[in-house]
Amino acid sequence: MNLALLVFLICFILIFLIRIPIAPGMLMASLFYFAIAQSPAADISVAASQFLTNMNSKFVLIAVPLFVFMAEVMNSGKVTDMIFRFANAIVGRKRGALGHVNVVASIIFSGMTGSALADASGLGMMEIKAMNDNGYERGFSSAITAASATIGPIFPPSIPMIFYSMLSGASIGALFMGGMVPGILIGLALMGYIAVIARVRNYPRGEKLAFRDTLAITIKAFPALLSILVLLGGIYSGIVTPTEAGALAALYAILVSFFVYRAMGFKDLIQVVMNTIKTTGTLSLLVGTAYAFSYIVAIEHIPDAVAGWLLTVTQNKYVLLLLINIVFIILGMFIDTMCITLVFIPIVLPLVNALGIDLVHFGVMITLNMMIGLSTPPFGMLLFVVSGISKTPLKEIIKEILPMLLVLFGVLFLVTYIPQIVTFLPNALGM
Numbered sequence: 023m024n025l026a027l028l029v030f031l032i033c034f035i036l037i038f039l040i041r042i043p044i045a046p047g048m049l050m051a052s053l054f055y056f057a058i059a060q061s062p063a064a065d066i067s068v069a070a071s072q073f074l075t076n077m078n079s080k081f082v083l084i085a086v087p088l089f090v091f092m093a094e095v096m097n098s099g100k101v102t103d104m105i106f107r108f109a110n111a112i113v114g115r116k117r118g119a120l121g122h123v124n125v126v127a128s129i130i131f132s133g134m135t136g137s138a139l140a141d142a143s144g145l146g147m148m149e150i151k152a153m154n155d156n157g158y159e160r161g162f163s164s165a166i167t168a169a170s171a172t173i174g175p176i177f178p179p180s181i182p183m184i185f186y187s188m189l190s191g192a193s194i195g196a197l198f199m200g201g202m203v204p205g206i207l208i209g210l211a212l213m214g215y216i217a218v219i220a221r222v223r224n225y226p227r228g229e230k231l232a233f234r235d236t237l238a239i240t241i242k243a244f245p246a247l248l249s250i251l252v253l254l255g256g257i258y259s260g261i262v263t264p265t266e267a268g269a270l271a272a273l274y275a276i277l278v279s280f281f282v283y284r285a286m287g288f289k290d291l292i293q294v295v296m297n298t299i300k301t302t303g304t305l306s307l308l309v310g311t312a313y314a315f316s317y318i319v320a321i322e323h324i325p326d327a328v329a330g331w332l333l334t335v336t337q338n339k340y341v342l343l344l345l346i347n348i349v350f351i352i353l354g355m356f357i358d359t360m361c362i363t364l365v366f367i368p369i370v371l372p373l374v375n376a377l378g379i380d381l382v383h384f385g386v387m388i389t390l391n392m393m394i395g396l397s398t399p400p401f402g403m404l405l406f407v408v409s410g411i412s413k414t415p416l417k418e419i420i421k422e423i424l425p426m427l428l429v430l431f432g433v434l435f436l437v438t439y440i441p442q443i444v445t446f447l448p449n450a451l452g453m
Contacts, residue, residue, distance in 0.1 A: 026059035027322050034315075044361045045307045052314040061321065069317045083188060083309075087302040088268030089179055092249075093140040094294040094301075095275040096131070101246045101283065102145050105130050106152075108243035110228065111236045113213075118220025119228025120153045121166050122213050128170035129177060129209045133250035134275075137181055138174040138396055142167060142407045150412045156226055161418030162219075168404040168419065169426040170212055172393035177205030178254060179268070182389050185309075185363045190371055192381040194264045195257055196448035200386045204437050204444060208390075211429045245282045249274055258451070305360065312364030319369060329373035339377045343438050346370055347391055354395015355402065362392055382448055383441040390437055394430045397423055 030051050037047030056066040096102065109127035116122050131141050146167045153163035175182045178198030187194040253271040256262040262270060279286040319325065332342060353362050367388065374384050396404040399420045409416050437443050
């Protein structure tokens with residue numbers, strides 16, 4: 023190991039020890055490396071040139087701010103309220119009804135935003151308040167909100183999958199389609215857990231709505247639900263690309279919020295644009311610094327070294343998938359999802375290719391893995407989000423979410439070792 027690489031790795035470790043924000047931390051580590059390294063390839067101008075060339079060819083990345091904008095629009099209007107009411111009309115009669123509503127609403131909302139944090143922060147406050155008001159423990163309400171929010175980037179669209187597509191070259195349409203069955207499986211698994219707990223704790227049943235009321239709620243929610251058809255129908259019909267579908271869906275979200283629900287004004291739209299700019303700026307800084315980091319990792323041949331080391335441990339594909347899952351779950355406990363995607367996935371991709379693992383299968387599997395990490399103690403981001411919006415102590419949420427994590431790990435195990443769960447729909451549609 024040369025001096026520059028040693029300094030680089032020490033700086034990267036210090037990022038987490040002294041809690042430096044990840045983007046400036048990676049930039050600092052990279053700059054130290056470029057300042058010390060003697061290799062001709064370790065030229066910051068070459069890295070910058072390659073970054074700009076790569077970004078200019080990644081048209082699909084334009085979809086990211088469009089999906090972020092769409093999520094902001096949906097969260098700012100009455101759309102979340104419409105989705106919650108519609109979900110309640112569907113499953114609100116069961117014991118533990120509001121827990122089931124929480125999960126179903128997350129599945130529906132995930133088809134509009136592609137973000138777990140948008141789901142938790144958008145629907146979360148409404149869901150948690152309704153559950154608390156109906157006698158559910160605060161910890162349970164917050165925990166199921168965090169757990170169900172993991173569906174967001176699994177069920178299409180998915181912002182993490184867009185970045186994975188950029189890194190791996192896997193079809194974004196196939197990744198989106200491949201996430202549908204796992205997303206539904208997560209929902210069904212969580213609803214099964216809720217059904218058991220609801221009986222044990224005697225949670226209340228929901229109110230049975232008359233057909234007329236259910237129909238009225240469905241009609242009111244239909245314009246919001248149609249956004250999913252606009253987005254996914256546009257992609258899978260071949261009429262538009264994922265990027266163009268993002269623009270189309272964002273425009274549709276504005277029209278619905280302005281003219282159908284009358285929930286937005288011009289000032290609200292300006293705020294939505296400002297929030298989108300802030301989020302996109304944060305993501306852009308992270309992408310740029312992560313590219314510098316990944317460039318250094320590549321020229322130092324770290325992915326080859328990692329792949330070679332793992333292959334000396336075992337050449338069994340299934341054991342290696344287990345090891346990768348364990349490593350990424352541990353990373354997810356401490357590191358931001360985007361950082362994992364941009365920095366650590368490129369390290370394991372050579373190994374994935376060497377073993378002949380389907381890139382779409384691996385992409386959905388690792389996205390699910392990272393989403394579970396968002397709810398895994400001690401530093402899962404979703405835990406802090408739901409704790410903040412519900413004013414519930416973190417220890418109460420952690421106590422309730424641990425059994426839910428076992429349910430999510432069960433789904434991850436199935437997705438890992440039965441790749442057809444992911445590949446069935448893309449293969450059936452010839453993707």
